[in-house]
Amino acid sequence: MPVNVVTLTKMEVGQHGRIFSLTHSNPDKVRKLLALGLYPGLPIRLLQKFPSYVIQVGHTQLAVDTETAQSIEVAKEPGAGAACSRHRYRHGWWRRWLNHRDSFSSE
Amino acid sequence: MEHCHSKTGRFPGLKTWSGTQSRGKTPNVHFMNQIALVGTPNVGKSVIFNLLTGARATVSNYPGTTVEVSRGKSSSGRTVLGVVDTPGMYSLMPITEEERVTRRLLLEERPGVVLHVVDAKNLERMLNLTLQLIEAGFPVVLVVNMIDEARRLGINIDFRKLEALLGVPVVATSAVYRLGLDRLREVVAGYRLHTKRQAESQDAPRHLVVYTPEIEKNILKIEQLLSNNYGLTKRAVALLLLQGDREIHELVAKRDTANYDRINELVAGLQASGQESLNFVIGKRRQDRVSKLCRQVVTEWPQHRLSWGERISRLTMQPLTGIPILLLVLYFGLYRFVGVFGAGTLVDYLETGYETVVNPLINSLVTSYVPWPAVQSLLAKDYGVLTLALRYAIAIVLPIVGTFFLVFSVIEDSGYLPRLAMLVDRVFKWVGLSGRAVIPMTLGFGCDTMATMVTRTLESPRERVIATLLLALAIPCSAQLGVILAVLSGRPKAMAVWVGFILLVFILVGFLTARLIPGEPSGFYMELPPMRWPRWQNVLMKTYTRMQWYFVEVLPLFILASVLIWFGELTGVFQFLIAVLTPLVKWLGLPAQTAQVFLFGFFRRDYGAAGLFDLYRSGGLTGTQLVVASATLTLFVPCIAQFTMMIKERGVKTAAAIASFIFPFAFLSGYLLYRLILFLGVSL
Ligand SMILES: Nc1nc2c(ncn2[C@@H]2O[C@H](COP(=O)(O)OP(=O)(O)OP(=O)(O)O)[C@@H](O)[C@H]2O)c(=O)[nH]1
Ligand SMILES: [Mg+2]
Numbered sequence: 001m002p003v004n005v006v007t008l009t010k011m012e013v014g015q016h017g018r019i020f021s022l023t024h025s026n027p028d029k030v031r032k033l034l035a036l037g038l039y040p041g042l043p044i045r046l047l048q049k050f051p052s053y054v055i056q057v058g059h060t061q062l063a064v065d066t067e068t069a070q071s072i073e074v075a076k077e078p079g080a081g082a083a084c085s086r087h088r089y090r091h092g093w094w095r096r097w098l099n100h101r102d103s104f105s106s107e
Numbered sequence: 108m109e110h111c112h113s114k115t116g117r118f119p120g121l122k123t124w125s126g127t128q129s130r131g132k133t134p135n136v137h138f139m140n141q142i143a144l145v146g147t148p149n150v151g152k153s154v155i156f157n158l159l160t161g162a163r164a165t166v167s168n169y170p171g172t173t174v175e176v177s178r179g180k181s182s183s184g185r186t187v188l189g190v191v192d193t194p195g196m197y198s199l200m201p202i203t204e205e206e207r208v209t210r211r212l213l214l215e216e217r218p219g220v221v222l223h224v225v226d227a228k229n230l231e232r233m234l235n236l237t238l239q240l241i242e243a244g245f246p247v248v249l250v251v252n253m254i255d256e257a258r259r260l261g262i263n264i265d266f267r268k269l270e271a272l273l274g275v276p277v278v279a280t281s282a283v284y285r286l287g288l289d290r291l292r293e294v295v296a297g298y299r300l301h302t303k304r305q306a307e308s309q310d311a312p313r314h315l316v317v318y319t320p321e322i323e324k325n326i327l328k329i330e331q332l333l334s335n336n337y338g339l340t341k342r343a344v345a346l347l348l349l350q351g352d353r354e355i356h357e358l359v360a361k362r363d364t365a366n367y368d369r370i371n372e373l374v375a376g377l378q379a380s381g382q383e384s385l386n387f388v389i390g391k392r393r394q395d396r397v398s399k400l401c402r403q404v405v406t407e408w409p410q411h412r413l414s415w416g417e418r419i420s421r422l423t424m425q426p427l428t429g430i431p432i433l434l435l436v437l438y439f440g441l442y443r444f445v446g447v448f449g450a451g452t453l454v455d456y457l458e459t460g461y462e463t464v465v466n467p468l469i470n471s472l473v474t475s476y477v478p479w480p481a482v483q484s485l486l487a488k489d490y491g492v493l494t495l496a497l498r499y500a501i502a503i504v505l506p507i508v509g510t511f512f513l514v515f516s517v518i519e520d521s522g523y524l525p526r527l528a529m530l531v532d533r534v535f536k537w538v539g540l541s542g543r544a545v546i547p548m549t550l551g552f553g554c555d556t557m558a559t560m561v562t563r564t565l566e567s568p569r570e571r572v573i574a575t576l577l578l579a580l581a582i583p584c585s586a587q588l589g590v591i592l593a594v595l596s597g598r599p600k601a602m603a604v605w606v607g608f609i610l611l612v613f614i615l616v617g618f619l620t621a622r623l624i625p626g627e628p629s630g631f632y633m634e635l636p637p638m639r640w641p642r643w644q645n646v647l648m649k650t651y652t653r654m655q656w657y658f659v660e661v662l663p664l665f666i667l668a669s670v671l672i673w674f675g676e677l678t679g680v681f682q683f684l685i686a687v688l689t690p691l692v693k694w695l696g697l698p699a700q701t702a703q704v705f706l707f708g709f710f711r712r713d714y715g716a717a718g719l720f721d722l723y724r725s726g727g728l729t730g731t732q733l734v735v736a737s738a739t740l741t742l743f744v745p746c747i748a749q750f751t752m753m754i755k756e757r758g759v760k761t762a763a764a765i766a767s768f769i770f771p772f773a774f775l776s777g778y779l780l781y782r783l784i785l786f787l788g789v790s791l
Pocket of ligand 2 (some may be wrong): 152154155165166172173389
């Protein structure tokens, strides 16, 4: 497994990546995620971690719980997280809640 | 008809399409008379259904609105077509109960045109199902909906090219703005002509997706072993068998019994030869094809501005801002609007009108024109159909239910509910539910009967049972809620005790049931549709339709209750039941008249609530008594309508078990609450 591959739970908010694989002991769960359109290779971005995980895939936002998030492995794309935090800093505290710009014009 | 033909000549895909159709070789009796709308949840199927048929199927901004097939008729010119709206499905291989419903419909009814509705913003996630439908030999028309939103996001789609690549007609629509619907009608009409003419054409099959050589080889072998008609192309049946679709396996085992063992061997052999599951390999292959298609037809200009909807969405999802927003929604939407305005102002106004104008009029008319005292008391007086049942329905229940459904429709259409679901998922896990259950639970505050039906969207039977129990026990319906809010509105302490008590029961009972019923909690995943401005037409229409539904449901039962009470009173049964209930009620520290309220509540939750309201207005209850009565009445009885729905959805055994738990539990907790208040010596 490549070094930059982590489960969704280990990613930081604002980080970009590509879905690497779906691993869950229950094949029905994997099937459901596939049916929702989470195919390996698609670019995603983590928008939020608490109370649930929210990811953006294309123009869709998807909320999943921790258990499901653990079964999604992502190949991180370097750099994106840093760019985001610089942004936040520049724009003041309230942007933290909005997570301005980067998040929407993802990929 | 000539006209239609020349129009459809514009679709380059039609020829290939009819080739696909003939390959299926499914002689079909109802060849062209049915149009089915299918697709992923929340893409606008029901909006299109309503526009085609003039029906009023529910439209809301969250996945899983439609849970049952609805049927309607669409007439264009001389022809009348049946149109079917289906629950959303993500793939042809079903996982949830609603998806199973939709696939069964497709297989059994073989609709003449399958309109696959997709969201233009997310073609890459949507076309996978299109490929599956085409592969299965369905006469597909691809309806690319929500182009307005796609445009706003800078997404451009080359529809001509998409049509040519897929080989099926493609229509772009924006259903809520009524754009593209004429085209859609034309295409559907033209489709029919072409099918008739070209059904016999001998085009060679062209596969949109070619799988790995190993898989293709096995598909061919399995195809040869299948001799029956399954309502799908043999290629699709073979693929579903390889993907391990249980229902199709059972079907083939039954119809092609002789060859089934051989088929199973092939499937098992192929599965054993690779590492990845076949389902994954097949899905991935299809998705690669979709990605390639999208690269060819979609161009995108990234927008560097967050829309207002996106900003609000973020605020509702972060706990720090989301919880205050939730409290604001509850305070203004539920308390101020439904409780104070609906159950207070509106009800006061209507009640006063009814009692000072209508009731005296009815009473005097009845006494002067109806000579028999028995009939007099059936129609008028204390428990008369006209004076009590109709008054409860029109003056108390209707304004409360109406204001609730108005607020609820606005919330539904904004897209807030899925966000609420993600916010409370962790809390709901304690009570054995997932965030998904937010939707039936909130709907329960409108009408628990409706909500019990909607528990279908929950994934596991375990979750459905827990949700049904909690709905029956701890979720007051809008009539109860409105009355209780109004009754307690002047007493903040009493209100706090009631809210806290019901919340405690909800969590405690949910927590314990979740530990008693075996099984895993189901995982949570939910699409978050964009926040949208609620459109007032839809909000009003929905409120109106639901009120109508409610009224039609409620009125006969209210009248029946009135008649039963009248009959009971004539025969002495009523007095007997009251006599039985009176000690129970006294035990709770309530005056004897409340026995009657509880008896009413038995027929319908709202009837009992209205009775409580009556009693409250006559000034007969102290603060403590109001709290105890409200709490017990909230917990006690799933009303007859809800109980019937519970039997229908969960079966007699479960329903009976739930009811026989609730009855003693409600009185016992009412008693404990009463004792606790006495013990603490607080005055409410
Ligand atoms: N902007 C825009 N919104 C649309 C369009 N079509 C539908 N909607 C909205 O999309 C949401 C979902 O519409 P529905 O018709 O309920 O979707 P559905 O496919 O029936 O959904 P399920 O019943 O859950 O499977 C509603 O809020 C509609 O107002 C469109 O063309 N443009
Ligand atoms: Mg629908």
